[in-house]
Amino acid sequence: MRIALGLSYRGAAYLGWQSQPSGKAVQDHLEAALRRFVGEGVRTVCAGRTDAAVHALQQVVHFDSPVERAPFSWVRGVNSFLPPDIAVLWAQAVAEDFHAQKSAISRRYRYVLLASAVRPAVLESLVGWTHARLDLERMRAAARILIGRHDFSAFRASQCQARSPVKTLHEIEISCQGNTWNFDFHANAFLHHMVRNIMGCLIAVGSGAQDTEWLQNVLMARLRSLAAPTFMPDGLYFLGPHYPVEFGLPEPARALPVLLA
Template sequence: MANIRLVLEFDGSNYAGWQRQPNGLAVQQVVEEGLGRLLGASVTLISSGRTDAGVHARGMVANFHTERILPLAAYREGLNGLLPPDIAVQEATLVADDFHARFDARGKWYRYCLCLNPVRSPLNARYSWQLRANLDVAAMTAAAADLVGVHDFQAFRTSGCAARTTTREIFSIDLLAAEKLLYIDVRGSGFLRNMVRVMSGTLVEIGLGKRPVNDVKRLLLQDQGQAGRTAPPQGLCLMEVWY
C-alpha cells in the first residue's frame, strides 16, 4: 500500500468548488475519476481543504492510498493525460502512510487579485475582481495589519460555516502592486468559510473610503455591524499549503 501526495493546479471557473457534491461538477470528482481510470480502482482523495465555486488553486494538496504501485511519474504525467486542460498535477510524491493532507497542514497562503483599471480588462476578468475606482492602498495596508495575529474571526465568515471555533491565526498580510494589479497575500494557520474573500472585501471598502481604517479592530471585537462584502470568487487563488 502506498500513500501518494499530489500538488494540483486548477482553474476553478467551470467547477462547483473542490469538494464532491450532488449538484455540480467538482474538481475532486474529476481528479478521482481520472485516478480511477489510471489505477483501475476507485480512489478517494483527502484534500488540504475546500475551495468554493470559481476559486482557483496553484498549490492544492491532496493524498490517496493505493495498492497499485506505479512510478511516481505515472501519477503525474499519466494522470495529467486523463485530466481536462484546466486541471493538472504539478507534483506527485510518496509520503509516509500516516500523512494526512488536511490534518498535517501547518498553514496556507491565499492570494486575492484586484484589477485596478477604469476600462474593462477582458484578459484579467477571469482571475481578478476589477475595480474602476482608485484605492487608498496605504489605508488598506494599515487596516490589514490589524488582522495579523490570533483573533476571533467570527465577523469574517459567511453563513453555513460549520467550524467549531472561529479563532484563527493570521501570520501576515501583504499588499503587492504589479502594474494594474493589486495582490492581497494572506498567510495563516487556517481559514473559515469565505474568510479571505470577506477580509478582501472589507479592505476594498476601506480603500474606497466606505469604512474607516479602524473598522477592522471593531469587527474583531465583535461590535455591532457586519464586515464588508464577500469579494467575488474569481479573484481568489490557493497558492501554497505548508507542512
C-alpha cells in the first residue's frame, strides 16, 4: 500500500531533509518514527529536498507500507514518535504510480526577510536578515528578468545533482510590510540553493550594490562565480508541491503562521 504524508517542520535543528550518517536530518527522524509505528523499516521519498536549517510548511513524502492503517492513525501514530518541531499534517493512500517527486508539476517557496539595522532575536532562525535598505521596484524589475524557462546554472550549487539546470520559473512575487519582506517563488522545480542564490542577487540589486543589467548578465553567462554569495537559509520555507488533480492531494500552503505573515 502506497501512502502519501504531508509534513511540516522547523528546520533549524536539522541538516536538511536528506538522510545523514549522523542521523540529524528530517528524513532520519521521520523514518525512525515510521519504523516504530509500522514495526519495520520503510524508505521515504520527498517532493523537494530542503537544505540545512530550511523550514517546510507542507513537505510531501511517499512510502510503501507493509500494513494498512486509517489516515488519522498515520497522523496520530507517527506524530507520537516525532520530535516537537516535526509533524505529520495529513495522510492519504495513493495509487502505486504516485511519486512524491516525479509526480509534482510545480513547487512553491517563500523567503521571509527582516530588513533592519538590528538582527532578529525572537524570530532568530525563522527569518533572514539584512541591514541594507531595499528598493521594492528595483527588485521587482530584477525578478522579471528571471521569469520563464532559463538555464539557471548561475544560481546552482556546485553539489547540485539535478540532471539539467534548465527550469521554468513561473513567478516571483515581492511584497513588504514595515521592515518585513516576503519573496514568493513558484517554479516547475528548483536547483540546489537556487532560491537562496537568487535571494542574494535580488538583495544586491535592491540595496543598490548592483543594477538590473548585472543580473541579466549573470543569468546569460551561466557562471555561478558572477552571482552574489548564497544567502542564509534562515527565513526560507518550502510551501509545498502541486500535483495533478487526479491524485486528490492538498494544495501547497499559501500562508505562514500569523507571527510571520
